[in-house]
Amino acid sequence: MRFAGALERLWPEENREGPLGLAVSGGPDSLALLFLAASILPGEIAVMSVDHGLRPEAKAEVDLVENVCRALSIPFARTKVKLASGNVQGKAREARYRALGQWAHQEGLGAVATAHHTDDAAETLLMRLVRGSGIAGLAGVREWTHVPGFDDVALIRPLLGFRKCELERVVEACGITPVRDPSNEDRAFDRVRVRQHLSEHEWLDAQGLAASAQHLAEGWRALEWYAQADWEEMVALEKTAEGLPQYRYFCNAPRTIQIETVQRIVAQLGGRVSRGEAGTAADRLWRGENASLGGVLGRCDVEKVEKVGVEMRVWRFVPEPPRRTH
Template sequence: MNNNQAALVNEAFELALKNILARVSASGNLQSRPSVDDDPVLPDTHEAPRKLAIAYSGGLDSSVLLHLIHAFSVKYKFDLCAFHIHHGISPNADDWLAHCEAQCRQLNIQFDARKIAVVKSARNGLEEAARIGRYAALGALCREHRASVLLTAHHQDDQAETVLLQLLRGSGVAGLSGMDIQNVAADLLGNASLEMARPLLAASRAELAAFAAKNDIRFIEDESNADLRYARNALRHTVMPALGQSFPGFQGRLARAAQHAQSAQRLLIALAVQDLQDCQDGDCLDIRQLRRLSSDRIYNLLRYWFGSRGVRMPSTAWLSEMLVQLLEAKDDAQLCVTHADCHIRRYRDRIFMTPKLDATGLSAAPIAFR
């Protein structure tokens, strides 16, 4: 990578982050000032101090992000902090923590870390349990340090892997949408006002590797990334290289496909909101109104209904069977269909959800709409 290519990576990152911060500002999480040129609006640095935070694992991607955001924060006078999550899974985890702390000290970046205990369960395997614990810890660190935006180092290859994984799982439009450039993940981060953003989403892994080499950026190698037992690693090391030989640049095309799916998903959500307004009766769904919709619109509405209540998305087969039972039961039937997270009940012409009883026998009240 020559100097011009490195400058292009930096310029693309800076433009992406400016756009992200402009949207955060428009949402009210940051205050902004009028732009004096054609650049996106940046938050007013004369207001109360704001912090940008990054999730810093010490690997290639987050190490490049650390150096890019450091230059950005110095140029535009943002406070910056880097957060590292120690999972305790790898025997090298202590060394990684020490490496990250040393790199931040060298750049004069505020650093903090959390150690978490990762325990897999029947509901979540080790990889998913680590992900949930990591983001919960990152959200807690952002609250503690009053950071309004959390940046992650997801890039174009990550997006392509996500789309391929979802496709292989038979996911619908929502799954094929991949990762947004920014979003609020209140359940994952435990903070409804914290924005999570991915300013490197348009950059390829090869570009990041070249940038790291050009700028002599030190990073660690996580040995688990070579473990082919993990689906994402199997894709990364076997399937994607084969695709790259026959379809060079496929990652960018999959990223565009994800953008098309995101647009379609927004339309589906808008339709579901409209249908929910027509079918909702308090905390229940009116079966008579539901029957007026086409089957596709009913499924779309029910998926939105589940998602709006924080209930895990059921499989298509389960959803189809549930709908048959609820719609075809006799009018006087008091039907109950069990979901992993709740019960879906029918009483006369109404469908509603109730939580499962816990060990104390609480509570059977309907789950309220958010």
Template sequence: MSRAAVARFARDLAALADPDTHLLVAVSGGPDSVALLLLAHAALGERCSAATVDHGLRFESADEATWVADLCAARGICHAILTAPLPDRAGRTANLSARARELRYGLLEAQADAIGADYIATAHHADDQVETLIMRLNRGAGVAGLAGVRATSGRIVRPLLGWRHAQLVALVAAHGIDPVDDPSNVSDRFDRARLRKNLAAIDWLDTDHIAASAAALGDADDAIGWMVDRLAAKLCHRDTAGIVLDVPGDLPFELRRRLVERCVHDIDAMTSSRGSAVAAAVRTLESGRPAMLGTVLAHPARMGETGTQWRFSLAPPRRSA
């Protein structure tokens, strides 16, 4: 491991986590996560632990998890294989990938608690960021979606967002390691794999500049969130029936949308709506008509020249036939 690579990684990690952190590295066995493991162990030593989540979705997954365990054992790295049943499908958007992601992060959080790790590191890199932005742009995402993969999210840190996939592959190869080859990464069944193949043929994309744009959008999203927190304290009022939102007539649409999203979540935290659904509900409320988001009913309570009030409450239960 070159000193320059370790020093670079240490700087990237220090920008996201405390210098003396105990880091739990999520390792699937692919080249990106193996590179993350090697870098973290070189930089942190015994303060680096690892875990592999076996989702049980492929026949080979158990052997791949064992391969990672052997790799860690050979280097004196504490490692655990984590497995549990997939969460039940809940809602139209809870597809297999979403359920696997929920399981993965839940198990990693529990393992971090068990071993006293401060942060959990995942191996998202600059090429992942480009793919994520293009996929979300193609789906009509707003500012929050176009912020891409965030460098931090709770206890999750992603210190490789400034690294290219090719750099990580080369680092693993230099150690004589033949990483796991997950066929889903090249399968045309998956949108990201198809996009990855197409991007490989484009040589004019500047990954660094795209990552910088994602970071700028992330800053913008944080700024909007900061404003929404302060507006919610001023404009949202809870009473015995639910929540009333005072809506000034000149309040920008994005702030209206986020305040509605906040009110809906405060009424029923289990209600999960896509941004487009919330936007449609805001348009409906602006027209003076009631709107439904999951189990939450929203309706205009008062109209006026300078603004309106929107009331949010649990919808009454449906009558059985």
């Protein structure tokens, strides 16, 4: 069975410690995930539904999921989250993952699974291409990662090899009428417009686009490996004359790796910057100019590296002095 194969590849049986947690909204995709997982892992799954408080129908939708779980004797949890101001879909996603991560800790789950599928991956790739995203963004929906903000909670997506129409048929075969979120038809959202465009143009093959996203994800994993090596070999923590923490970075890597390392250094010093901001700072430092970002000051110099006997650019990063106020 295709689902069982994907599950074994992403979450091998010998690595499992605790049940698999499923994020289920009541829509056809996540209900299909529930039914498929229940058939493969009986007694080894748990379900959470998140009410984002955006629509009055949400409570009834969570009730639907709870009733399905009760009929299948699957542990069920519900939670209602409060969204921060800003992009609604983005803030809902952040709140949902935060709730899932906390639930995974509380229940001792071995991993969390979401119902992202082939069509989702294709839509995400097109949206990010239009926005000019870098490789990290174009890698899109990853099969295996961590729940954002919870580096000890694995997040898997075993349905990425399935089309949405296939998942619809799974739910139909189980005799359940899924939830239909009206926001999925609202053209005010970029994803809805992209989804409709894909459905209207046969030459835009969702499976081909999803495959490209996976190839990009593999390339990004290689760059992450390179960035980790750059961090371990070229970055050192020092102290300034005033006793402040200072990171020294012998920079001799391609720009993509520079960005990852600069972003990580800023994070270590308590700041937070985007890859775009880290790239702008790296460009300034490469030109020999100072750069200020995320409360961190970067300075450029050239030094001889003793163990290799050659001169290299060295960038030093320290917490930025507090601004004077009058």
